[in-house]
Amino acid sequence: MIKLQLPVTEQDIRKLKMGDEVSLTGIMVTGRDAAHAWMIEENPDEIRDLLKGTVIYHCGPVVKKEDDEWIFVAAGPTTSIREEPYQGDVLKTYGLRGVIGKGGMGEKTLAALKDHGAVYLHAVGGAATLLAKSVVKVHDVIKLEEFGVPEAMWVLEVKDFPVVVTMDSHGNSLHTKIKEKSNEMANELMGI
Amino acid sequence: MKFQLNEEKFRDAVVELIRLTSTDLPEDVIEAMRQAQANEEDGSPAQSVLGVMLQNATMAKKDSTPVCQDTGTNIHYVTVPEGISLRKVENTIIEATRIVTQRAILRPNAVDSVSGKNSGDNTGVMSPYIHFEEWDQPAIKIQLALKGGGSENVSAQYKLPDSRLKAGRNLEGVYKCVVDAVNQAQGLGCAPGVIGIGIGGDRAIGMIIAKKQLFRKLMDTNPNPELARMEERLYTDLNKLGIGPMGFGGKTTVLGVKIGSAHRLPASFFVSIAYMCWADRRHTMVFSEKEVIYD
Structure with missing residues (x-):
């Protein structure tokens, strides 16, 4: 298990390889469909410093408020491929060093990871209670009113957040590898 | 036998059904995952991922928190005895859904497809989804599944x-x-x-x-x-x-x-x-x- 402190440098991110298990500590920000569209279409400045050098987490959490403080109750990853049209540009525009999500992403993002120096980190989908326990503090929330709880951008401090590198910054994707093999087997089973 | 619906008791029972479904995986599913974990190669990512899933299920049950944050489409397959008001049953399920959402057992998951606004309490057009059938028993049966996006x-x-x-x-x-x-x-x-x-x-x-x-x-x-x-x-x-x-x-x-x-x-x-x-x-x-x- 590789321990990584956020924010992180391009040099450290380049060292990660497909299949590495990583544990993250530091500040990260959630963002999904509404946030990605917003970042590209309106190019907001207020989140620039926040995102630089950290990772964006594809997650729409279950939260509760206790004594004026937000608590993460359940917070597993959501399907990443929906952000494929935006992700590469978001990474470059905001200087992000990684994406956390599930299911992997496409060619365009893989190329951006290589070009810009970033990785795709896979969290265990559905492991929402366990992952929420890695969130030690919610620092802020952006666009809560407009986007709603799942779509808002939550600024999180995490400790030992477990992920696997499934797409690295050298053009390797575990998802492509598995898909090639399963395609072959599916064709054999179907006799086509 | 005539069945009389006590709406308050029914509402509380539905609240518990939704809580149970969101936080506690069925025993046969847990058992299937345990067998799968034993069947995967030792030290493989597959085995470790199944381990994380099982650990998560145990934690969710213990803390009464959602197994997954995507608490999904709430699909209710409801079977009622003859003469029961479907409208009352529907309203009670909707009320229970609001209560459970407030308790952070369900995520606000209903988005208006035209305006893009989240209703905030999981209710809306066809949300929760309720499918009715009738049977000859003096009881209401609800089969509930939470199916994520x-x-x-x-x-x-x-x-x-x-x-x-x-x-x-x-x-x-x-x-x-x-x-x-x-x-x-x-x-x-x-x-x-x-x-x-x-x-x-x-x-x-x-x-x-x-x-x-x-x-x-x-x-x-x-x-x-x-x-x-x-x-x-x-x-x-x-x-x-x-x-x-x-x-x-x-x-x-x-x-x-x-x-x-x-x-x-x-x-x-x-x-x-x-x-x-x-x-x-x-x-x-x-x-x-x-x-x-x-x-």
Whole structure:
């Protein structure tokens, strides 16, 4: 298990390889469909410093408020491929060093990871209670009113957040590898 | 026997049903994942991922927190005795849904498709989804499934014949559709999944039948021997695809395959495939005047 402190440098991110298990500590920000569209279409400045050098987490959490403080109750990853049209540009525009999500992403993002120096980190989908326990503090929330709880951008401090590198910054994707093999087997089973 | 509905007691019972379903995975699903974990290679990512899933399930049950943050479409299959007001049952389920959302057991998950606004309490047009049937028992039965967006997005519907798959209008054609759908899904539906299949019907009925299969226990046997054989065959073959837990590779791609059928038009042959994630949240409640039983 590789321990990584956020924010992180391009040099450290380049060292990660497909299949590495990583544990993250530091500040990260959630963002999904509404946030990605917003970042590209309106190019907001207020989140620039926040995102630089950290990772964006594809997650729409279950939260509760206790004594004026937000608590993460359940917070597993959501399907990443929906952000494929935006992700590469978001990474470059905001200087992000990684994406956390599930299911992997496409060619365009893989190329951006290589070009810009970033990785795709896979969290265990559905492991929402366990992952929420890695969130030690919610620092802020952006666009809560407009986007709603799942779509808002939550600024999180995490400790030992477990992920696997499934797409690295050298053009390797575990998802492509598995898909090639399963395609072959599916064709054999179907006799086509 | 005449059944009198005590609305307050019924509401509390539905609140508990939703809480239970969101936070506590059924025992047969846990058992299937334990077996899968033992079956995967020692030290493989597949085995460690199944370990994380099981640990998460234990924590969620202990803390009464959602197994998965995507608490999904709330699908209620409701069976009522003769003479019960469906409107009252529906209103009670809606009220219970609001209460449970406030308690952070459900995520606010209902978005107005036109305005894009989240209703904030899981209620809205066709939300929660309630499907009614009648029976001759003096009790209300609710089968509830919470089905997340990731798994719903990889669910699929095919129309036979399908020339791409070389699939004809027969059970062999159905087999090919299912292999293709699970292969296309890869890890995106949060594998290992449970596959509900509806053969026939129109497009809507086919999917209702497919989703209904998800309420069957994983170890049950289909009463139709031909479908039972097909379920066995698909279970074995889908696990040869090598997709594995979360699509990281491995021997466990599906936990179960369940098939139902409906009559169809001579001109139509639909195969509807409902993919349910490993966080297979489903429970049943039988509410009678003297007791409430959860399974």
